[in-house]
Amino acid sequence: MRQGIAETVSVPVRKQVFRAQGITRVYRTGTVEVRALRGVDLALNEHEMVVLLGASGSGKSTLLNILGGLDLPTEGRVFFRDRELTRASDAQLTAFRRDHVGFVFQFYNLVPSLTARENVALVTEIARNPMTPEEALDRVGLAPRMDHFPAELSGGEQQRVAIARAIAKRPDVLLCDEPTGALDSKTGIQVLEALYEVNRDLGTATVLITHNAGIQRIAHRVVVLADGQITRDEVNATRVLPSEVSW
Amino acid sequence: MRALDRKMLRDLRRIWAQTLAIALVLGCGIMVLVGAQATQRTLEQSQAAYYERHRFADVFAGVTRAPASVVQAAAQIDGVAQAEGRIGFNAVLDIDGMQEPAMGRVISLPADGPALNLPVLRRGRLPAPDRPQEVAVSEPFAEVHGLVPGSRFRGVLNGQLREMQVTGWVLSPEFIYAMPPGAIMPDDRRFGLIWMNESAAAAAMDMGGAVNEIALRLTRDADERAVIAALDRLLDAYGGTGAHGRDRQVSHAFLDGELQQLGAMAAFLPPIFLIVAAFLVNMVLGRMIALERAQIGLMKAVGYGRAQIAGHYLKLAMLIGVVGIALGWGFGWWIAEAMIGLYGDFFRFPFIIRDFGAGALVISAVLGLATVALGGLRAVWASLKLPPAEAMQPPAPPQYARGRLDRALTLIRLRQTTMMIFRSIIRWPGRAAITLFGVSASVALLVMSYFMFDAVERLGESVFEQANRQQVTLMLARAQNERAVNDALTLPGVRMAEGAYAMPARLVNGHRSRLTALQGHYPDAQLARLIDDAGVVIDLPAEGLVLPQMLARALEIGAGDMLRVEMLAPPREVLDLPVAAVIAQGLGQEAHIAAPALFAAMRTAPQVNMIHLMIDPDRMADLNSAIKETPAVASLANWAEVRRQFDATLSENLLTMVAIYTLIGVLIAIGVVYNAARIQLSERSYELASLRVLGFSRGEVGFVLVGEIMLLTLVAIPIGWVLGYGLAQGLAAAMSTDLMQIPFHITRRTFALAALAVFLAALGSVLMVRRRLDRVDLAMALKARE
Structure with missing residues (x-):
């Protein structure tokens, strides 16, 4: 078994996937100091779909990157289940991403020299208990176009390949940064449907960043960030299906 | 700006x-x-x-003995601007602090000062005309032995022991490269030049009123070949050994x-x-x-x-x-x-x-x-x-297509990261070709550079281990009966002695002629043997001549043809001999013949004028002192010493030269690989960062970058070997001169070293670039699109 994240003394809280305590992230470029996050506390539960809303520069991507182990906070602590990410080494963070996190980005980040199936296989080859690339692609409705290169697929299709690649390893959590940001409404809804179904059928906790307020209605919970702080954190009383989202 | x-x-x-x-x-x-x-x-x-x-001088000639008046006659030849005669001979020298004998070449200084080949006085003065014991010596030899003006040394001149006193140090345009007789490289310790008054030299050699060397300076429009032919005719009666131009000096x-x-x-x-x-x-x-x-x-x-x-x-x-x-x-x-x-x-x-x-x-x-x-x-x-x-x-994304090669690769079920490497090469064949070409050029260059060492080693091996196994060669003052070999066995420390016969000769085929030496080999020679480039000992045929390729080519002659051999030393016969074989031999341009066949053609009893010796190394000192007092020995070549010096020169320079050649050679690999890797990194940083995000470790992501370059390097190495083989062949041909043909033989060590050096240089360069991969900010790389 792979070397895990450092054990901590705190009592594990059941059903919690992520717990962030007072995280602050400061970027320094030369003499300029940018405070992207200012003391954010956040918990994410299993099976939950959370939408992170906020204007550009509000700190939502920074928060997502820190949760996903791509970045470290300047202050504060982040726990994934009972392991502290803020104390993990680079190798441990790599293992964490490999085993537990699925990422979906605005620009898909597919490897252009690999076909859809091969892009998914890229991950299943190194994952511990993956589904087959075919199964993952079937889940997002792309089985018929498996052997196409990214350049031969539409934007929506490419993003669905990215989702298939993200879920193929059966991650504990799916982190999506503006997954529909580069798409029109029709293909955007197809992508949201794919995410919705993954969350519903596999129970994967999902964090979805968007600046499209309409999308918040498909989530269990909505967190709003402004100027590096959480200004609102509430549970949706009623969810809607992605097809009912007004773009 | x-x-x-x-x-x-x-x-x-x-x-x-x-x-x-x-x-x-x-x-x-x-x-x-x-x-x-x-x-x-x-x-x-x-x-x-x-x-x-x-x-x-432009033209040089030797004679056995000619009256001084022949110089005047030579000056009358059409195209001759100036003529000078002098006396020159070899001497065995006894230098203080030197156990073994040194070799000296004595040159006479005309009473009214030399007109040609003027010595350059570097220190002291030239010998005074009225002091027969005074000599000037060549600067390098004097330097090595600390022979300052006033120093004395002894030498055997024409069988007589004489003391000489140094007056000055001299250099000469005739001896810019001062090679002792029978040697293959200069030896400042064992070979010195001695300028002596004409009268003293004449007295030592019984050559009063006579000369044995003639030098000519030609007019600007002179026909050198015609002058040489005229001079040969003039000197024929006096035992001319063949005139030649600067090309044979x-x-x-x-x-x-x-x-x-x-x-x-x-x-x-x-x-x-x-x-x-x-x-x-x-x-x-x-x-x-x-x-x-x-x-x-x-x-x-x-x-x-x-x-x-x-x-x-x-x-x-x-x-x-x-x-x-x-x-x-x-x-x-x-x-x-x-x-x-x-x-x-x-x-x-x-x-x-x-x-x-x-x-x-x-x-x-x-x-x-x-x-x-x-x-x-x-x-x-x-x-x-x-x-x-x-x-x-932004540019359109690169189009990947599934060609036949791609389908074949898919079939063997490679890992996706390996697949990325292959697809990148197939997608940008031009760039891969540049990398391939650059790296293989680097390998080729190294093969060619290291080949030079192979060639020198091969030469040494061939000269010292195969052709000349004797430790010492005695050159006799004059040809003697075969019994001289038995006499040599009585010298101290001698274990084995073997006679040989060589004389200067002109080989003539129609209008083509060549000045060289004719070597008579006794059957069953164990020490000095005739070896071809492949290291095979050549058994001399019972009849006829054996010629090295270059000589045969120069004479436009082949096996089975008849060749005229004009002997340029007594008995000065002209023989028509068949060419029995032409052999591949790079070093040495002499004609060879079995001694019995030679002496049968000359109708004389077998003779020797060289004796090769195997000796007891511990008794070298005894042998040296005996030889210093043996008038029959005109000079000697100490092969063991020459070998030692050859090896010392080689190893002294070898490491520096290998380092320099390697540095120059791998620079190409470094330049190509570093640039190729930097471009890869720049183009694919987005893709590679994505892999890191997906949970690939630094090593796994680095593999995509390093793997492609190293795969190309591995493919380039054998191509470089082939290119290097061709380059080395060309270089060997271009560097081969009349005096020496560079043997073309590349060792496995050369191929292996070239490959290793380039492999390591490529790996080092790509790893240097790989380190930059660690510095890529993952979050930023995902946002920044080109």
Whole structure:
């Protein structure tokens, strides 16, 4: 078994996937100091779909990157289940991403020299208990176009390949940064449907960043960030299906 | 400064490492060109001035003994400007502090001063006419033995022990390269030149009123061949040993051979570097222009013309070229100084006229700039064709297609990261080809460089271990009956003695003739044997001559033909002998014959004039002192010592030379691999960062980058071996001179070392780039799209 994240003394809280305590992230470029996050506390539960809303520069991507182990906070602590990410080494963070996190980005980040199936296989080859690339692609409705290169697929299709690649390893959590940001409404809804179904059928906790307020209605919970702080954190009383989202 | 120029300088600073890598490759080519040319020109100029100022003769001839009046007759030959006769002979010297005998070549100084081949007085004075014991000695020999004016040493002159007193140190244009008889390289310790008054020399040799060497200086429009023929006719009656021009004069021929080899180096190496540099400029500029596509679009949109934009990038290429040229000139100057210094150990000039050749500088600068311009032009051209609106859009993503090769690769179920490597190579075959070419050129260059050591080793092996297994060769003052071999066995420490016979001869086939030596080999010779290039011992046929290839080619003769052999020493017979075989033998240009066949043709009893010895090394001192007192021995060659010196010279220079050649050779690999990897990294950082995000470790992501380059390197190595084989063959041919054919034989060690050096250089370069991968900010890389 792979070397895990450092054990901590705190009592594990059941059903919690992520717990962030007072995280602050400061970027320094030369003499300029940018405070992207200012003391954010956040918990994410299993099976939950959370939408992170906020204007550009509000700190939502920074928060997502820190949760996903791509970045470290300047202050504060982040726990994934009972392991502290803020104390993990680079190798441990790599293992964490490999085993537990699925990422979906605005620009898909597919490897252009690999076909859809091969892009998914890229991950299943190194994952511990993956589904087959075919199964993952079937889940997002792309089985018929498996052997196409990214350049031969539409934007929506490419993003669905990215989702298939993200879920193929059966991650504990799916982190999506503006997954529909580069798409029109029709293909955007197809992508949201794919995410919705993954969350519903596999129970994967999902964090979805968007600046499209309409999308918040498909989530269990909505967190709003402004100027590096959480200004609102509430549970949706009623969810809607992605097809009912007004773009 | 204009904004565009400022941009150019900043661009250059940003890609300084890549610029430097290219400039070093280009600089290497220019360094070799400038360095070899400067060395060659400096040696040529010094040689020419030395010859001119000290009246180096054009034609040389030896006779057994001729009246001094023959010199007057020689001066009358049409085309002769000046003639001089003198007495020259070998002597065995006994120098204080030196156990073994040294060899001396005594040269007489005419009473009214020499007119040709003027000695250059370096210290002290020339011997006074009325003091027979006074001599001047060659500077290197005097230096080694501390023979200052006033020092004394003894020598056996014509069988008589005589004491001589040093008056001064001398250099001579005849002995720029002073090779002892029977040796293969100069030996300042064991070989000295002695200038002696004519009267003293004549007295020592019983040559009063006679000469045995004639030198001629020709008029500007003289026909050298005609003069030589006339001189041969004149001297025939006096035992002429064959007149020859400068081309057969040992010192001149060796110096010329060296100059020829420098020329070969200047012609062979630089083009490889220049071609690779052109490709590198193309690669780097192409990438830069691809990255700056939007900027080019913008420049066009705001009204910059095509010429201005093209000029901007070409200027950048030129700047890289200028850096390379400056480096090349600097290092070229440095290497020329070093080489001239090194040559100074072997070629003794009284002065050096430095001529670094403005021509070479200009040619190298033009070539260097043309190289980078050509490399840049193609890249720039592509950028100019795009309309501005399209240029400002990001480029279309690369199209991957599934060709047959791709399907085959899919079938063998590679890992996806391996698949990425193969697809990248298939997608950009041009770039892969440049990397492949560059790395294989590097391997080829190393194979060619290391081959030179193989050749020298092979020569040494062939000369010392196969052909000449004797430790000592005695050269007898005159030919003797075979019984002399048995007498030699009685010398102290001698375990084995073997006789041989050699004499100067002119070989004539129709209008083609060649001055050389005829060597008679006794059957069952165990020590000195005839060996071909493959190391096979040649058994001499019972009848007829055996000729080395080069000699046969020069005479346009083949096996089965008849060849006229004019003996140039007593009994001076002319024999018509069949050519029995032509053999591949690079070293030595003598004709060979079985001794019984030779003496049967001469109708005399078998004779020997050389005796090869195997001795007890512990009794070398006894042998040396015995030989110093044996008048029948005119000179001796100590093969064991020559071997020791050969090995010492080799190992002294070997490590430095290997290091220099390796550095130059792997520079290409470093330049190519570093640039290829940097371009890969720049193009794929987004893709590679994505892999990191997906949970691939640094090592796994690095594999995609390192794997592609190293895969290409592995493919390039065998290609480089083949190229190197061809280059080495060409170099061997270009460097082969009349005196020596470079044996073409490449060892496995050379192939292995070349591959290893390039492999390590490539790995080091790509790992250096890989380190940059660790610094990529994952979150940023995902946002920034080109």
